[in-house]
Amino acid sequence: MSTLPTIALLGGGQLGRMFIENALRFPLQVLVIDPDPEAPCASLASDLRTGDLLNEQVILEHTRNADVVGIEIEHVSVQAMQRLKAMGKRVIPDPDVLRIIQDKGSQKRFYQEHGIPTSPFVLIGSRDELHAHTDLLPGFLKSRSGGYDGRGVMALRTGTDIAGAFEGPCVLEKQVDVAMELAVIVVRDSHGQQVTYDPVEMVFDPVLNLVDHLRAPARIAEPVERQARSLAMRVADAFGAPGIYAVELFLTRTGELLVNETAPRAHNSGHHTIEACASSQFDQLLRLYLGWPLGDTTLRSHAAMINLVGEGGKGSPMIEGAEKVLELSAAYPHLYGKKETRNGRKMGHVTVMAATHEALDHAIATVKAHCHVVPARPITTT
């Protein structure tokens, strides 16, 4: 490519920031739009415009001079993405894929229609309808749209929980007997060629309902690893458009693999690829945007990624215990530059690499014991 394209990113959070960190190896223009003028991309973007990502006109205006349009959050105007694609811009993910994925209900239906194994479910229009589906309990209730990082998802154990259930259009799915949660990131280019990263094992925080830490490779037998990769590839094949597909899977106690959900973008489960793989998920995205060949996904070492979520209340963020972490032989703390820390908010992460799973256990424990993001000046309520 003789001249480098201008890239417009919808969303200015940490995923955008990590994308730009790598993209800045080239003299690229990355234009970002986010509702928050102090979003993590603010200090790195060529330009950061504030605006509503669901407003078609705002998006069209923002992307006017861009050749490529990408997202780092799903909740953006699909109509705008469609118009941009029709104008001949390279739009990743494809608007049709995004429309399906934005709605957890249509996403589940998509898996069902494509013969992709997923947990049994029903789509409901309002809370009252739940009473007719108690056969699916214990289960999980998910708002069809707008959920993110565990918000918009609740466990329903018995019929008595229905009184406190979400109102409005939801997916009710049967609870899966999960032995392990896995994620496989697939990268698909415009020729339909696909590569996968090693399946990673996701360990969730049961209270916050978001990833506490993950490790790569997942501790699974080789046939399961192959099946996980091939199931994730089937998902990307079914979507059939270029992009990154982060496929979340449940490995059940009976050894079955089910697709939970897919994100059509860079994903928390791929942050370790920055240091642990030859080509990271953000590098692959850059290659896709530029029309370049896909990169090498090989995992160079065992790796773990520990999320740093805000603790100790609200305030301007401060990282504690980074020195202890940096004593480890291969540790990479990341702070996303968010201006305010809050309990449970993703503020950064630490990637650690080690030769064995045992050494990784030690590194994970060290990070968890010492490294915290807390308010610099805690706000007291007294």
Ligand SMILES: Nc1ncnc2c1ncn2[C@@H]1O[C@H](COP(=O)(O)OP(=O)(O)O)[C@@H](O)[C@H]1O
């Ligand atoms: N059907 C299910 N069975 C068991 N656990 C589930 C089920 N659905 C969701 N969960 C749990 O809730 C978490 C969040 O659900 P998910 O649909 O992935 O929402 P989010 O958009 O918040 O990531 C999952 O990672 C898993 O731990």
Ligand SMILES: [Mg+2]
């Ligand atoms: Mg999820």
